[in-house]
Structure formats: C-alpha cells, structure tokens
Amino acid sequence: MNYPFCFLPTISDDKLLVNVPDIPGCQISVASFEEGFSAVKKAIAEHLAILAEYGEAIPHATNFTALQQQFVQKNVLLWGMHEIDITPFLGKSQKINVTLPELLIKKIDDRVAISGEYPSRSGFIAQACLKELND
Template sequence: MKYPVKLEKELTADHYQITVPDLPGCLAKARTIDEGLTKIDQAIASHMSILAEYGEAIPTPRSIDYYVNQAGQLAQSNGAVWAIIEIDISPYLGKSHKINVTLPELLIKKIDHQVAQSPAYKTRSGFIATACLSELQK
C-alpha cells in the first residue's frame, strides 16, 4: 500500500516533522527530508506491528489530493512537502493459510508471466494477494 506522508519544516526548530495522516499518531522528526523518509518508514512499520498485535485493521490510505483539498487543510499545507511511502502490509495481516483456488489455465499462465517479469511479486500467491488487496480497497 502507498501511504502519503507530509513533511513540514518546523519554523522554530531546525528539523522537519513528518506525519502520516492515515495513521494518527505516527510521526517522526528529522533534520533532512531524506532522513525523515527513512525514519517515517520505520515508524510506519512499528505502527503497523502494534495494529497487528492488537488485531486492528490496517487503515486504507487516501490520496495526497484528498488531504490537500480537504476543507481547511489547504491553508495548513502551504510549505509542506508530500511524499508517498510504499509499505508491504502482508506481514501485518496475520498468519498465512493455504487455500485451494481453481483458475483457468490461461489466467494462471498470465499471472506466472507477470510474476516472472516483475520483481514486485515474488510468487503467484503474492501476486494474487496484492490483486485481492487492491480490489478490496475500492
């Protein structure tokens, strides 16, 4: 999943505050944007681990446009830098279970071809899980 992050330069300090609007309370502080993106990536992983530990749902991310255009948010966004952090949420969805799925042969060949061509998908199961998560986010 791709989560938007907001980086704001603190006027009274020499650092950025980085927040993840879809994950309330998930934030980091850093002297540079690059350092901030690394720190917020770690903060998101910790946040997701806590959600998984307590059996909470993983929040679906919204777009940057949603936050920038949200009523009253535009004035607060001046000077902010927005970025996208991609997080593999599969480790936070719980234990894997084997299931039996029946698919047409041509579809399986297309899936296998896509998995072979893209390093983003390590296995057929990973591809199917990603496709399912994408569909469930709609």
C-alpha cells in the same frame, strides 16, 4: 500499498514533522528531509506492526490528490510516498486451495516474473484481493 506522507514545519525551526495521514498517530520528528525520507518507512512498518499486534485493521492508503486537498491549509513543505508490503501485518498466512483458469494463472505468473512489485503468485493474488476489498 503506497502510503503518502508529508513534511510539516514545527514550532522549533530546527525540526520537521513527518506525518502519515492515513495512519493515525504515525508521525516522527526529524532534523532534515533526508532523515525523514529514510526514517518514515521504518516508522510506518513499526506502526502497522503495533496495529496488527492488537488486531486492528490495517488502514488503506488514501488517494494522493485527495490528501493534498485535505492538507491545503496545513503548510505542507513536501510530500512523499513509500510503498509498504502490508501482507506481513495481516496475520498468519494460511494455505488454501484455489482453482483458477490456466490462462489466468499464466497471466499472473507473467506479471509476477516481470514486476518487482509482487514477491510471488500468492503475493499478487493477495494484493489484488486487498485492492478489491478496500475500494
């Protein structure tokens, strides 16, 4: 899932606030844009791990354009986006038996083979299910 984040000015001129709007409470204070870009992915993963530990739902990422419109009055300095594989935060994996048409399985396998976005056939199916359930 692609989580947008933004850099906001702080009261102190030597710090920036990196805010992940889709994950309430997920924000970090950094000294530079470079530090923010490298640290925010870890902050997102740690926050999602805490949500998973407490059995909370993993937030769905909002459309980037909609977020920009919501933040017009907030003096955003810069926007960024990090792709996070949320499947590790959805709970323990369970094996299930699924029957699919042969041609569909071939299309899935071909997509997985050419794309680094999906780690496996199961990962592809999980992402497709998440997209369908969150839209």
